[in-house]
Amino acid sequence: MVISVASGKGGTGKTLVATSLALSLKDNQKVTLLDCDVEEPNAHVFLKPVFTSSEAVSIPVPKVDKEKCTRCGRCAEVCAYNAIAVLGEHVLTFPQLCHGCGSCSYLCPEEAITEEPREAGVVEWGRADGLEFVHGKLAIGEAMAPPVIRRVKQSADNQGTVIIDVPPGTSCPVVEAVRGSDFCLLVTEPTPFGLSDLILAVEMLRELNIPCGVVLNRAGVGDDKVEEYCRKENIPVLLTIPLDTDIARLYSKGVPLVEGMPEWKGSFRKLFDRIGEIVDERNRSLKR
Ligand code: SF4
């Protein structure tokens, strides 16, 4: 089962939930944690993995042969990202905008475009306290997160449980990270900002047809509008974590919640069982 852990906004406790869920399950099954929050990966701070290998991830960007190019403009026409432009006698490329789709080189009538790799980031593999651990790190100044996320996700071998720490928000990297998940846990807090971003995240998951449930973190800090919304939209609130200075202290020291407070392990195991039931129920109803 692939469970992604996402949040409409940053700082809601997404990594706290992903790491604690992984650590609560690892004694009974194979668990792989993929940190796809490649702009700011921080699961390693909590899990302290020993890395055994790494690989650079690159994007193939176009290189134009001026001798062969006739300035016909076909490449600029087909590029959906405005990463290549023909201005008079010049063909300009903007590697930072290029998604490496290959359309320009494939469709250039003069075969004037070759591709050269541009490094977008790095993926590292390791083990952490009985867990398989993989994370991606975007190169400084790099905006193209999806290729790095895709490479991290290719590491999952579909055995046991895979937990994905998703980037915050609802943009392309988030879609790339949650795509293909059996279930998505949305971590939020009971505040107006938490609710507004939760609504966007739910809409995104409905478009992707991925079932979801909510983890309410820092409960007690705001109002009950998030619970009201979940009731109205039929979204289960699967776990509530209170606003608690001891939990905050552990987090600030980089100690996973279930390590500092092992009594939480049972709650995370129950959370996992409930997710399993929801996924099974859904699969059964899809078969009918
Ligand atoms: S499609 Fe090829 S020939 Fe035409 S402008 Fe682009 S690089 Fe030059």
Ligand code: SF4
């Ligand atoms: S590879 Fe794709 S995204 Fe990059 S410049 Fe060519 S058409 Fe545009």
